Amino acid sequence: xxxxxxxxxxxxxxxxxxxxxxxxxxxxxxxxxxxxxxxxxxxxxxxxxxxxxxxxxxxxxxxxxxxxxxxxxxxxxxxxxxxxxxxxxxxxxxxxxxxxxxxxxxxxxxxxxxxxxxxxxxxxxxxxxxxxxxxxxxxxxxxxxxxxxxxxxxxxxxxxxxxxxxxxxxxxxxxxxxxxxxxxxxxxxxxxxxxxxxxxxxxxxxxxxxxxxxxxxxxxxxxxxxxxxxxxxxxxxxxxxxxxxxxxxxxxxxxxxxxxxxxxxxxxxxxxxxx
Amino acid sequence: xxxxxxxxxxxxxxxxxxxxxxxxxxxxxxxxxxxxxxxxxxxxxxxxxxxxxxxxxxxxxxxxxxxxxxxxxxxxxxxxxxxxxxxxxxxxxxxxxxxxxxxxxxxxxxxxxxxxxxxxxxxxxxxxxxxxxxxxxxxxxxxxxxxxxxxxxxxxxxxxxxxxxxxxxxxxxxxxxxxxxxxxxxxxxxxxxxxxxxxxxxxxxxxxxxxxxxxxxxxxxxxxxxxxxxxxxxxxxxxxxxxxxxxxxxxxxxx
Numbered sequence: 001x002x003x004x005x006x007x008x009x010x011x012x013x014x015x016x017x018x019x020x021x022x023x024x025x026x027x028x029x030x031x032x033x034x035x036x037x038x039x040x041x042x043x044x045x046x047x048x049x050x051x052x053x054x055x056x057x058x059x060x061x062x063x064x065x066x067x068x069x070x071x072x073x074x075x076x077x078x079x080x081x082x083x084x085x086x087x088x089x090x091x092x093x094x095x096x097x098x099x100x101x102x103x104x105x106x107x108x109x110x111x112x113x114x115x116x117x118x119x120x121x122x123x124x125x126x127x128x129x130x131x132x133x134x135x136x137x138x139x140x141x142x143x144x145x146x147x148x149x150x151x152x153x154x155x156x157x158x159x160x161x162x163x164x165x166x167x168x169x170x171x172x173x174x175x176x177x178x179x180x181x182x183x184x185x186x187x188x189x190x191x192x193x194x195x196x197x198x199x200x201x202x203x204x205x206x207x208x209x210x211x212x213x214x215x216x217x218x219x220x221x222x223x224x225x226x227x228x229x230x231x232x233x234x235x236x237x238x239x240x241x242x243x244x245x246x247x248x249x250x251x252x253x254x255x256x257x258x259x260x261x262x263x264x265x266x267x268x269x270x271x272x273x274x275x
Numbered sequence: 276x277x278x279x280x281x282x283x284x285x286x287x288x289x290x291x292x293x294x295x296x297x298x299x300x301x302x303x304x305x306x307x308x309x310x311x312x313x314x315x316x317x318x319x320x321x322x323x324x325x326x327x328x329x330x331x332x333x334x335x336x337x338x339x340x341x342x343x344x345x346x347x348x349x350x351x352x353x354x355x356x357x358x359x360x361x362x363x364x365x366x367x368x369x370x371x372x373x374x375x376x377x378x379x380x381x382x383x384x385x386x387x388x389x390x391x392x393x394x395x396x397x398x399x400x401x402x403x404x405x406x407x408x409x410x411x412x413x414x415x416x417x418x419x420x421x422x423x424x425x426x427x428x429x430x431x432x433x434x435x436x437x438x439x440x441x442x443x444x445x446x447x448x449x450x451x452x453x454x455x456x457x458x459x460x461x462x463x464x465x466x467x468x469x470x471x472x473x474x475x476x477x478x479x480x481x482x483x484x485x486x487x488x489x490x491x492x493x494x495x496x497x498x499x500x501x502x503x504x505x506x507x508x509x510x511x512x513x514x515x516x517x518x519x520x521x522x523x524x525x526x527x528x529x530x
Contacts, residue, residue, distance in 0.1 A: 002359075013396050017392055021382050024385060025382050028385070028425070029384050098357060098375070100373060101355045101356050269358060
């Protein structure tokens, strides 16, 4: 049974059961259960707040920093946990794949969906933090959250499908992924904002170099830079994100999703021989 | 050799070939990839199946026999449409249910009951359907109170009993079985064999893979004898199985 759209729709029961099973297994394994989905982002946020504001004494321009950092950390965690798990999933479930005919695309998709529901719990923490720190939280900027959630889901799905194929073909990939995602964390505007990138390359010594003028624009080609900016506009600044970034993010998410879907279809049955 | 038969075949395998690239099965080291030659395209091919052709019609029970490495499991994978042919064609008209291993989709952190839903979803049984059969499945598995325990506490016998009980609720049109018949203790084996018989009675075509000539002789109408990925014999069960038995006693064992 190949992994195409119609087979996935026909087996939507499987997608639902697998996602629920994944979430249930996560929550039943631990004593706190689903409370972890709230505690986990809280702890992460406290660590970065402590390090950046408490120890380095930075981040005053991004006050309140907890809201600022969560806006980027939560979608980033959805992304990294999804691709790290996707890289291993086909290899890890080889006995299942070789025993039952089902669209195997359900496996990486389930990871992305389960991660997304963890992310939604994180959003509850983020909204709570935004209320505690008295962010404006106006209706119109908040409405941006809906398209952001959709675009994030499409983006992460596309990337997870690609990584799932490569992870099955190249054994070393998951070893590299940890380092790549760590690097990505610092390269993306997670701990800092895109305004800081612009400032750094457009003024001072670098500002006189012609090539440096291009860096901030190029930097925004990264879909995660736009995504994090979007969440910050919605919940931190209480503003609307510019239309060009919406267009670019939508385009990138759709292209990556399509590429991931087609790549997965190409490798779908071929990859089974490698497992 | 082929038995003449009117009507459209349910399974039509024509010139089927499936290969494994030997290089694919070896670990590729970073050094090799960097220095080139890590993914050689001219890596030797191992044809697990080649030029395999046969047909199955309504009501037939096909036994597949052959020594280890003959391609029996690969044939099952191709018939179940898990692997796609590299050569030739496999045409199956009807819904295929495969029992190649029991409880393959289990999640060890979930209870037996939750795993019934999960396993059923993998097998393509809807939630509504499985809910109707839940009580029957639990009773058949003889797990009692254990059904609400995480299955990491189960013994391997308990796990396969549960796996069999879920699989037994399938209503297959075309059933493919790969030696999963010996489940649990003697009493459960008797029970599962009866249940399997019931499933087989309702199926249109059955493909059985086994090493046991006696077992196949008892059940099958037709037999396919594979050796080194090629068809060595196909036809009425008795003739093919006799031939296989004669060959395996006279020919020296290679391995």
